[in-house]
Amino acid sequence: MSRYIVRRLLQAIPLLFLISLLLFVMLQNMGDPLATMGGRTMTRSEDRARLTRQLGLDKPITVQYLYWLAGNDWAKIDLDGDGVAETSGIRKGVLRGDFGYSLVNRQPAMEVIMERLPNTILLMLSAEVVIVFGSLLIGIYAALRQYSFTDNLVTTLSFIGYSMPIFFVALGLMYIFAVNFKAWGLPYLPTVGMFDPRVGKTLWQVAWHMILPIITIAITSFAANSRYVRSTMLEALGQDYIRTAKAKGIPRRSIVFIHALKNASLPIITVVGLDLPFLLGGAVVTERIFAWPGMGRLFLDHVSRADTPVVMGILMLIAFAVITFQIITDVLYAWLDPRIRYN
Amino acid sequence: MATHSNPDPRPVSSPDELETPVLTLSQLAWRRFRRHKMAVTGAITLLLLVLYCIGGAFVFTEEFANYNDLSIKLQPPSSEHPFGTDTIGRDILARTVYGGQISLLIGLTAMIVEIMVGVVIGALTGYFGGWLDSLLMRMTEAVLIVPQIFLLLVMAKFFGGAVSNINIFGREFSGSVVVIILIIGLTAWPYTARIVRAQFLSLKENEFILAARATGTSTWGIIFRHILPNSIAPIVVAATLGIANAITLEAYISFLGLGVRPPTATWGNMLEGAYNYIDQGIYWLWLFPGLLILLIVLSINFVGDGLRDALDPRSRAI
Numbered sequence: 001m002s003r004y005i006v007r008r009l010l011q012a013i014p015l016l017f018l019i020s021l022l023l024f025v026m027l028q029n030m031g032d033p034l035a036t037m038g039g040r041t042m043t044r045s046e047d048r049a050r051l052t053r054q055l056g057l058d059k060p061i062t063v064q065y066l067y068w069l070a071g072n073d074w075a076k077i078d079l080d081g082d083g084v085a086e087t088s089g090i091r092k093g094v095l096r097g098d099f100g101y102s103l104v105n106r107q108p109a110m111e112v113i114m115e116r117l118p119n120t121i122l123l124m125l126s127a128e129v130v131i132v133f134g135s136l137l138i139g140i141y142a143a144l145r146q147y148s149f150t151d152n153l154v155t156t157l158s159f160i161g162y163s164m165p166i167f168f169v170a171l172g173l174m175y176i177f178a179v180n181f182k183a184w185g186l187p188y189l190p191t192v193g194m195f196d197p198r199v200g201k202t203l204w205q206v207a208w209h210m211i212l213p214i215i216t217i218a219i220t221s222f223a224a225n226s227r228y229v230r231s232t233m234l235e236a237l238g239q240d241y242i243r244t245a246k247a248k249g250i251p252r253r254s255i256v257f258i259h260a261l262k263n264a265s266l267p268i269i270t271v272v273g274l275d276l277p278f279l280l281g282g283a284v285v286t287e288r289i290f291a292w293p294g295m296g297r298l299f300l301d302h303v304s305r306a307d308t309p310v311v312m313g314i315l316m317l318i319a320f321a322v323i324t325f326q327i328i329t330d331v332l333y334a335w336l337d338p339r340i341r342y343n
Numbered sequence: 344m345a346t347h348s349n350p351d352p353r354p355v356s357s358p359d360e361l362e363t364p365v366l367t368l369s370q371l372a373w374r375r376f377r378r379h380k381m382a383v384t385g386a387i388t389l390l391l392l393v394l395y396c397i398g399g400a401f402v403f404t405e406e407f408a409n410y411n412d413l414s415i416k417l418q419p420p421s422s423e424h425p426f427g428t429d430t431i432g433r434d435i436l437a438r439t440v441y442g443g444q445i446s447l448l449i450g451l452t453a454m455i456v457e458i459m460v461g462v463v464i465g466a467l468t469g470y471f472g473g474w475l476d477s478l479l480m481r482m483t484e485a486v487l488i489v490p491q492i493f494l495l496l497v498m499a500k501f502f503g504g505a506v507s508n509i510n511i512f513g514r515e516f517s518g519s520v521v522v523i524i525l526i527i528g529l530t531a532w533p534y535t536a537r538i539v540r541a542q543f544l545s546l547k548e549n550e551f552i553l554a555a556r557a558t559g560t561s562t563w564g565i566i567f568r569h570i571l572p573n574s575i576a577p578i579v580v581a582a583t584l585g586i587a588n589a590i591t592l593e594a595y596i597s598f599l600g601l602g603v604r605p606p607t608a609t610w611g612n613m614l615e616g617a618y619n620y621i622d623q624g625i626y627w628l629w630l631f632p633g634l635l636i637l638l639i640v641l642s643i644n645f646v647g648d649g650l651r652d653a654l655d656p657r658s659r660a661i
Contacts, residue, residue: 014481015481015484015485015488018481018482018485019485019488019489022485023489023497026497026498026501027497027501029500029501159381159641159644159645159648160637160641162644163587163637163640163641163644164637164640165591165594165595165598165633165636165637165640166595167594167595167598167614167618167629167633168614168629168633168634168636168637170618171614171617171618171621171629171633172633174618174621175621175624175626178621178622179621179622179624180624183624191621191622278490284492284493284496284599285492285595285598285599288599289618299493299496300496300599303496303497303500304500306500311497314493315489315493315497318489318490318493319488319489322488322489322490323488
C-alpha cells in the first residue's frame with residue numbers, strides 16, 4: 001500500500017509540472033499588468049521600463065518560468081537598465097514555497113490567497129455537509145420507493161436541478177428570499193457579503209449570510225449525487241445478504257441504514273472525495289453573485305488585472321488539492337473495501 | 344408502424360420470442376428512443392426552441408434587437424415589450440431570439456471542435472498506445488485537473504480582444520463568439536478523448552480487426568472504417584451532452600463578463616450584471632434568458648439520456 005502511495009505521489013510531480021507550464025504560458029498573454037498600476041494617472045514610459053525590469057517581465061518566458069519555479073536568488077539581474085546584471089534576485093521560487101509578490105498590492109501572493117482561502121473552505125465544507133446529508137436522504141428515500149410517484153418526481157426534479165445554471169438558481173433564490181420576503185415584511189435573508197458591517201463578524205452573522213450561497217450550491221449538486229445514492233442503494237438492497245437479514249427478522253430500519261447503507265456508501269465516498277476540491281473551484285460564480293470574499297472572487301479580480309503570481313498560486317493550489325484528494329480517495333477506498341488491491 | 348400489426352391474437356409471452364424484422368442500428372435506436380417518454384418530450388421542446396430562435400428572426404430584425412433607447416430602460420413586461428426592456432432600453436424578447444441563435448451556434452460548433460479533437464486524440468492513444476498514449480494521456484489529465492471554469496476564464500483573457508469582428512451569412516458577429524467556441528471546444532475534449540480511447544482499447548482486440556489486418560487493410564482504414572463506426576454510440580451521446588455543456592459554459596463566462604461582447608446577444612451575456620438590479624425587484628432581466636437556458640439544457644439532457652438507452656447495444660428492448 002505504501003508503495004502504491006509513493007508511486008502515485010511520484011506520478012503527481014510531472015503532472016503538476018506540466019500543468020504549471022501550460023498555465024504559465026497561457027497567463028503571459030492575459031494583459032498588461034502595468035496598465036492598472038499607476039491608478040488613474042498614466043505611467044511614464046521610463047517608469048514603465050523600470051517596472052518591467054524590476055518585475056522581471058522583460059525576460060523571455062522560459063527565464064520567467066524558471067524564476068517562478070526555482071527563484072532568482074542564484075542569478076544576477078539588471079535592475080537599473082545599464083545592461084550589466086549586478087543585483088542578485090531575492091525570489092526563492094515555488095519549489096521553495098515562494099509564490100512571488102502580487103503585482104496588484106505588492107503583498108506575498110500566498111498571503112493574499114491564504115487571507116481568502118478560509119472563507120472559501122468554510123462555505124464549501126458547510127455546503128458539502130448539506131449536499132451529502134441531503135442526497136443521502138433523497139437517494140435512500142427514492143431507492144426504497146422505486147418507481148413510485150415520489151421516485152419519479154425526484155428523478156424529474158434532479159434532472160431539472162442538474163440542468164440549472166448556478167446563477168439562475170442564485171438569482172431565483174435571491175429574488176424570492178431576499179427581495180420578495182423583504183417586500184412582504186417577512187424576515188429576509190441577506191444577499192451579499194459575509195456579515196453586516198454594522199453588526200460585525202459574529203458567528204451568527206456569518207451563518208445567516210451563508211444560507212443562500214449554501215442552498216444555491218446544494219441544489220445544483222443534489223441532483224447528480226442523489227441519483228448516485230439511489231442507484232448504489234438499489235444495487236445494495238438487491239443483494240442476497242439483505243434477503244438473509246430480512247429473513248432473520250432484523251428491523252427494516254437497521255437493514256436499510258446499517259446493512260445496505262454501509263456497503264452503498266463506498267462509491268459515495270469516491271464521489272464526495274473527487275468533488276470536494278472541485279467545489280473549491282466551482283465557487284467562482286457563487287462567490288461573485290453573493291459577493292462572498294473567497295478565493296473564487298479573488299481569482300476573478302486578479303485575472304482581470306493580469307496578476308500572474310496570485311492567479312498562478314490559486315490555480316496550482318487547486319491542482320494540488322485535486323491530485324491530493326484523488327490519491328486520498330483511492331487509498332480510503334482500498335482501506336474500506338478489502339476486495340480492492342492496488343498492484 | 345406496419346410491423347406492429349400482429350394478426351395473431353395470442354398474447355406475446357416475452358419480447359425475446361417476438362419474430363423481429365432485421366433492423367439497422369438507426370431504425371432500432373429510433374424504435375427504442377420513441378418509447379422513452381422523457382426523451383421524446385425533450386426532443387419536441389428542443390425543436391420548439393430552435394423554431395423560436397429561427398422563426399423569431401422573421402418577426403424582429405436584428406437592428407431592433409440591438410436598438411437601445413434609454414428613455415424606455417428597465418421597463419417591466421408589457422404588451423409592447425412582452426419580456427420587458429433591459430438596462431439600456433433594448434427589447435428583451437427580440438434579444439432572446441437573436442441570443443438563442445448565438446447560443447445554439449456556440450453549442451453546436453463548440454461540440455464539433457470538442458468531438459473532433461477528442462476523437463482524434465482518443466483514437467490515436469487507444470489504437471497506438473506506447474509513448475504517444477502516455478504523453479497525450481498526461482496532457483488529458485493535466486487539462487482535467489484544473490476545473491474547467493478556471494481554464495476558460497484564463498483562456499478567455501488569453502485570446503480575448505485578439506479577434507476582430509467577423510461576417511457570416513451577411514451578419515456581423517463579435518469576434519468573441521469565435522474565441523468562446525474555440526476555448527470551450529479546447530477545454531472540453533478530454534472527456535470525449537477518454538470515452539473514445541476506452542472504446543478503441545477494447546475494440547482493437549476483436550477478431551474482425553485481426554481479420555482486417557490480415558487482409559491488408561491500412562492502419563487508417565482500420566481506425567476510420569472498422570473501429571470508429573463501432574464506437575459511434577458513446578460518441579453521439581457525448582456530443583449531445585456536449586452541446587448542453589457548451590451552452591451552459593458560454594452562459595457562465597458571459598455572466599462573469601469575459602464571454603461574448605455586446606451588442607451581440609447570447610442568453611448568457613443578457614444575464615450579465617442582472618444581479619445588480621435584483622434589489623429593485625427587477626426579475627425580467629434574468630428570468631427569461633435564464634428560463635430559456637434551463638429549458639434548452641434540460642431538453643438536450645433528456646434527449647442525451649434517451650439516446651444513451653436507445654444506442655446501448657446490450658439493451659434487449661426493441
